[in-house]
Amino acid sequence: MIHFHEKGKEVIKKAFAGAAKGLICTPYYSERGLRLLDPFFGTTEEVEFWTRFSPLDWRAGVADMAALKRRVQLVLDREKKFDIRVSDNLHAKIYISSDETVIIGSANMTWSAMTSNIEVICELTEEDATCFLATLSTFRDRLTPVEAEVFTNYVDVAADAISKPSDGPAEEDEDLNAAIALAEDTLRNSLEQEAPHAPSILPLEIEDFFEYCRREKTDLASEIIDRGLKGKHSLQGHVKHCYYGALQFLSEHQQFVDEIAATPRESFYNFENSDIRTKWIELLREHADEIDKEREFYFHTLRVYIPENLGGICSGGGGASGTLKRVLPLVARMLQESGTKK
Numbered sequence: 001m002i003h004f005h006e007k008g009k010e011v012i013k014k015a016f017a018g019a020a021k022g023l024i025c026t027p028y029y030s031e032r033g034l035r036l037l038d039p040f041f042g043t044t045e046e047v048e049f050w051t052r053f054s055p056l057d058w059r060a061g062v063a064d065m066a067a068l069k070r071r072v073q074l075v076l077d078r079e080k081k082f083d084i085r086v087s088d089n090l091h092a093k094i095y096i097s098s099d100e101t102v103i104i105g106s107a108n109m110t111w112s113a114m115t116s117n118i119e120v121i122c123e124l125t126e127e128d129a130t131c132f133l134a135t136l137s138t139f140r141d142r143l144t145p146v147e148a149e150v151f152t153n154y155v156d157v158a159a160d161a162i163s164k165p166s167d168g169p170a171e172e173d174e175d176l177n178a179a180i181a182l183a184e185d186t187l188r189n190s191l192e193q194e195a196p197h198a199p200s201i202l203p204l205e206i207e208d209f210f211e212y213c214r215r216e217k218t219d220l221a222s223e224i225i226d227r228g229l230k231g232k233h234s235l236q237g238h239v240k241h242c243y244y245g246a247l248q249f250l251s252e253h254q255q256f257v258d259e260i261a262a263t264p265r266e267s268f269y270n271f272e273n274s275d276i277r278t279k280w281i282e283l284l285r286e287h288a289d290e291i292d293k294e295r296e297f298y299f300h301t302l303r304v305y306i307p308e309n310l311g312g313i314c315s316g317g318g319g320a321s322g323t324l325k326r327v328l329p330l331v332a333r334m335l336q337e338s339g340t341k342k
Contacts (some may be wrong), residue, residue, distance in 0.1 A: 002128055005121040008107045008114040012036055015097040015123075021046035023136075025094035028057065029109035031067035036114060041071045046081040050094075050143055053086035053151075053187060054304070055179040056314050058162045065162075069155040072148050084151050085143035086187070088304065088313045089288075092139065102129040144187055154186055171322050177234040184237075184301050198290040198299065201244070201251045204338065205295075209243050212334040218265045220326055227323065238305055238320040239327065244297040246324070246331040249283050254335075261332035268325035271310065281311030 005011050016022055016037055021044060024037070029051065034041075041047065049068070057063040075082040095103040102124040107113040124132055161175035171177075210229055213221035226232040228239030250257055256276050263269045271277040284306065287299045305320035306312025314320075 001125050003123040003125070005123060008103070008105070008119060008121045009036060011103060011121060011123055012095060012114060013039075015095065015101045015103060016040040019044060019097040021048075021098055023048040023050070023094065023096040024109060025050035025090070025092055025139075026109040027052050027090050027093075028062045029064060029068060030111060031064050032111035033109040033114060034064075034067050034071055036111075037109075038071075041074050042078075044075070044080065046083070047071075047075055048083045048085070050085045050087075050090060050092075050139075052088050052090055053144075053146065053183060054088060054313070055158055055162055055176065055183050056304075058158075059176060065155050066159055069152050072152055076148055076152075082148045084146045084148055085140065086146055087143045088300070090143070094139075096133070096136075100129065101125055102132050104132070146186065150186060154182065158182060171235070171238070171320055172233040174234040177237070180304065181234075181237055184298070184304065187300075188298070196290050198248070198287060198292040198297065201248050202335070204247060204334070206240055206243050208338075209331065209334060212337065213330060216265070216330065216333070220266050220268075221330060224323075224326055224330065235320075235323060237301070238323045240295075241297060241302040241305060242320055242324045242327040243331065244292070244295060245284075245299070245302045246328045248287070249280055249328075250331060250335060252283065253279055257332045257335050260329050261336050263329035263332075265329075267329075268322070269329045270325060277310070284311040 013036055017039060019040055022040060024047070049072075051068070052063065054063070055065075058065045072082045072084070093105055093107055093109075103121065104124065105120040105122050107117070107119040107121060113119055158179040161173075161179040164175055206228070210225060213225050223232075224239060227235040228243075229236075250260070253276075256273075256279070259273065260269055260276070271280065284299065284303055288303060289300065291298045291300075302320075303312045303314075305314060306324060307314045307321050310321060310324065
């Protein structure tokens with residue numbers, strides 16, 4: 001049967017009361033939201049928690065990884081199982097209690113979603129719940145497992161960087177960049193296991209790019225050298241991933257090289273051409289899971305750095321948009337100068 005509820009608070013509490021195990025799937029969550037399930041965390045034998053793994057979400061306040069860490073530690077201290085799986089593409093909200101009651105809808109595990117927002121809350125029981133449970137393995141296979149101890153260790157290391165006030169742009173926050181890099185390193189081994197290889201690109205390595213930047217001798221090119229070679233703001237990873245992403249884009253869409261290269265030499269490329277913006281976003285989506293191990297280039301990492309309006313998954317800040325907008329016209333002019341063709 002399917003039962004519809006206006007609010008999720010009491011439905012969730014009732015479903016998980018005394019449950020021996022449960023699955024919680026929510027991209028976003030808060031301390032107060034998780035508190036609704038504290039009786040469950042305190043007595044359960046097994047928890048499966050599906051979410052995103054993003055320090056930028058944490059900084060933006062849409063997820064509280066420290067609050068989740070406290071629940072993970074509570075379960076581990078009782079020598080019970082806490083299974084964490086993550087994906088930055090996660091949007092589903094699913095709550096399952098002891099494989100008997102399924103709650104799906106639009107509500108994240110936050111207090112406002114469970115009490116005051118206008119949400120859709122659907123409670124499935126009996127045959128409807130059974131039918132839904134049969135599809136879970138499909139979702140599970142698309143998520144990356146993270147060991148509970150690895151998650152808690154990451155939160156301990158990254159907490160200061162996330163909670164520290166920042167006066168400047170998010171992209172220039174060295175501590176935050178370090179937290180992002182550590183998050184990517186934490187997931188990398190799991191991501192590499194089954195990731196397809198990125199397609200071949202024009203044979204120009206990042207060292208060639210830095211050499212071109214030296215020859216261009218503009219303030220904008222010098223800034224890229226400072227970021228990519230000298231470690232300014234700890235942005236080496238941003239520069240590398242924006243470079244290989246731009247090179248991949250212009251390898252596949254050489255018809256845009258001249259237009260992008262015409263950007264004034266001391267100006268950002270602002271994606272004012274909607275066709276170019278659309279093709280760029282399509283590139284990130286089409287290659288989202290691909291990696292190039294030799295270059296240590298991961299489309300997933302590039303998407304983590306890039307804000308949502310440019311096809312990435314960075315929320316709550318500007319991400320690497322400044323670096324990308326500097327790099328793209330430089331790469332286009334480098335290709336013009338080299339005459340390189342795929």
